[in-house]
Amino acid sequence: MSDVILFAHPTxxxxxxxxxxxxxxxxxxxxxxxxxxxRLAAFVVAGCIVLAAVFGGYWYTVxxxxxxxxxxxxxxxxxxxxxxxxxxxxxxxxxxLALYLPIAAAANLAKNGGARAVVLVVSAFIVLNGxxxxxxxxxxxxxxxxxxxxxxxxxxx
Amino acid sequence: MSANTAxxxxxxxxxxxxxxxxxxxxxxxxxSAAITIVFNTVLxxxxxxxxxxxxxxxxxxxxxxxxxxxxxxxxxxxLGYLFMSYKFRISxxxxxxxxxxxxxxxxxxxxxxxxxx
Numbered sequence: 001m002s003d004v005i006l007f008a009h010p011t012x013x014x015x016x017x018x019x020x021x022x023x024x025x026x027x028x029x030x031x032x033x034x035x036x037x038x039r040l041a042a043f044v045v046a047g048c049i050v051l052a053a054v055f056g057g058y059w060y061t062v063x064x065x066x067x068x069x070x071x072x073x074x075x076x077x078x079x080x081x082x083x084x085x086x087x088x089x090x091x092x093x094x095x096x097l098a099l100y101l102p103i104a105a106a107a108n109l110a111k112n113g114g115a116r117a118v119v120l121v122v123s124a125f126i127v128l129n130g131x132x133x134x135x136x137x138x139x140x141x142x143x144x145x146x147x148x149x150x151x152x153x154x155x156x157x
Numbered sequence: 158m159s160a161n162t163a164x165x166x167x168x169x170x171x172x173x174x175x176x177x178x179x180x181x182x183x184x185x186x187x188x189s190a191a192i193t194i195v196f197n198t199v200l201x202x203x204x205x206x207x208x209x210x211x212x213x214x215x216x217x218x219x220x221x222x223x224x225x226x227x228x229x230x231x232x233x234x235x236l237g238y239l240f241m242s243y244k245f246r247i248s249x250x251x252x253x254x255x256x257x258x259x260x261x262x263x264x265x266x267x268x269x270x271x272x273x274x
Contacts, residue, residue: 053226061220085271088222089201092229093194093260099233100190103182114179114249118187121253125260132264 002063009056010137016048016098017130023101023123030109030116042105042119045126049098053091060088067144074147079140087136094129097122179249185240186233187252191259193233198263200225202270 019041026038064084071080101122107115179187204211204221214224247255 057223057226061222082268082271085205086268089197089225089267090264092197092226093264095226096190096193096197096229096233097256097260099230100186103186103237107179107183112179112249114252115183117249117253118179118183118256121257122190125257129260129264 002059005055005059006063009052009059010134012048012052012055013130013134016045016052016094017127017134019044019048020098020101020123020126020130023105024120024127027105027109027116027119027123032110035108035110038109038119039102039105042102045123046098046102049095049126049130053095056091067140070147071140071143073151074143075150076143076146079143083136083139083143087133087140090129090136091133094126094133097126097129101126178246179252180244180246182237182241184247184252185245186237187256188240188245188247189233189236191252191255192236193229194256194259194263196232197225197229198266198270200228201267205270205274 022041023038023045026034026041030038068080068084071077071084101119104115104119104122107119109116109119178184204214204225211221214221214228218224218227
């Protein structure tokens with residue numbers, strides 16, 4: 001079950017990133033015709049990022065302790081000390097931006113250039129932060145792998 | 158230029174400025190998001206540097222990360238409603254720049270902190 005939760009976290013993260021790209025493109029082409037679609041996309045972003053937070057948060061606070069101990073014994077302790085420590089707090093930036101996105105996207109972007117600029121910036125930073133966090137997750141995962149490979153932790157084989 | 162023409166020019170300029178300014182939830186919660194993003198980084202620094210705070214936050218929900226996230230969300234919505242009650246107003250370009258700057262500074266601040274500590 002913990003594996004399902006673990007994989008649900010980056011899955012919803014990626015879906016949130018893709019939905020943010022969707023919002024960005026819709027905002028670039030904002031018109032009366034795509035207004036409702038853009039608002040729907042903004043809610044999809046918020047939903048996906050919140051679910052990524054719920055699944056990732058549950059796994060991190062309940063199961064991550066074992067992996068942390070393994071990483072710290074391995075040759076890449078910085079995978080926890082730097083990467084995970086940064087990732088766990090960096091995650092709140094796209095979370096806040098994602099909660100804000102449906103509020104910003106409620107404006108008529110076709111008529112309001114300022115609101116359009118805000119939606120473009122917010123969706124772009126969700127994508128950039130999301131990609132950084134996905135990459136960080138891969139490094140943390142590799143931190144466990146190299147610990148197994150290099151230290152021969154019992155059961156790794 | 159007659160006084161009448163000058164008054165019309167001022168009125169048109171003011172109307173244009175009003176049109177580019179954001180008000181209501183988009184302005185209030187936008188400013189709140191920028192502040193919350195920076196607050197998130199400052200809270201991460203403080204709780205990492207001051208273990209009693211970390212332990213206290215952990216005691217509230219079972220893990221400091223859960224408490225941290227809940228505080229961020231509460232701060233975001235509380236500040237947003239507060240700014241709305243004050244009828245906060247800001248230009249869209251300025252708010253976009255503020256959100257971008259907050260994201261870059263807060264993200265860089267987190268990475269730098271955990272590199273140095």
